[in-house]
Amino acid sequence: MLIGVIIGSTRQPRACPQIAQFIVDTIRSSNDYRSLAQKPVLKLIDLASWNLPMYDESHVPSLIEHYSDYDHEHTKLWSQEVQKCDGFIFVTPQYNWGYPAALKNAIDYLFNEWKGKPAVVATYGGHGGSKCNEQLTVVLNGLRMKPTESKILLSFPDRETFTKAAQGIDLCLSTSSTECIWEADKVQVETAFAELAKLLLETPSTK
Numbered sequence: 001m002l003i004g005v006i007i008g009s010t011r012q013p014r015a016c017p018q019i020a021q022f023i024v025d026t027i028r029s030s031n032d033y034r035s036l037a038q039k040p041v042l043k044l045i046d047l048a049s050w051n052l053p054m055y056d057e058s059h060v061p062s063l064i065e066h067y068s069d070y071d072h073e074h075t076k077l078w079s080q081e082v083q084k085c086d087g088f089i090f091v092t093p094q095y096n097w098g099y100p101a102a103l104k105n106a107i108d109y110l111f112n113e114w115k116g117k118p119a120v121v122a123t124y125g126g127h128g129g130s131k132c133n134e135q136l137t138v139v140l141n142g143l144r145m146k147p148t149e150s151k152i153l154l155s156f157p158d159r160e161t162f163t164k165a166a167q168g169i170d171l172c173l174s175t176s177s178t179e180c181i182w183e184a185d186k187v188q189v190e191t192a193f194a195e196l197a198k199l200l201l202e203t204p205s206t207k
Contacts, residue, residue, distance in 0.1 A: 007046040019122075061111035061112070116145065
C-alpha cells in the first residue's frame, strides 16, 4: 500500500516540508506502524515541485474515467501520481482560517482519483489550524473520500516559533529529540495513522 503525504504549501520559504517529514518519521517510529505485517510506504508529494497551473481542463473531473482523457500533460501526470496512492495525509498550514489556494487547485484537478480513498487532515498554525482542518475535511467529504475522525492539529507554542516557521528555519522536529516542540503531540499523529491504517485495510483498492 502507498500513502501519499501531500505537502500543501508552495510558498518560499516554508515550514511544510519539515512538518510533513516530522509526521512521516513519527508514524514510522510508532508501535502501530511497526506492528503491521505489511507496512505501507509513505511518499512525500510536494505541490511546489508539481507547480500545477490554475485549473485549465475543459471537462468536469468527475466525468473523466481515464487519465488519457484529460487535455493537458500536467493533468495526466498528476492523475497518475494520485491514482498510485491508496490513501493520503494532507499536510497544510492555515491561511486566514482556510488552506492554501495551491492545495485546493491540486485537489480540484481530479475527482475519481480521490474518490473512496481514506485520508488524514494534518494542519498547523498558531492554534493548530482548526478552521483550515474543518474546511479541508468538508472538501474531502465532497470528493467522497473517507477522512479520519482523528485529526492532527499542531500548534506553534509561541510567536518566536511561528516566525521561525514563516522564515523556513529549522524547527528541530527530530523525533529522536526530547526537545521537539511537538513531543506531546506525537500521540495525535499516531492515533490518526492507526485509524487511517484500519480504513486502508477495509477499503478495496481501485488501482
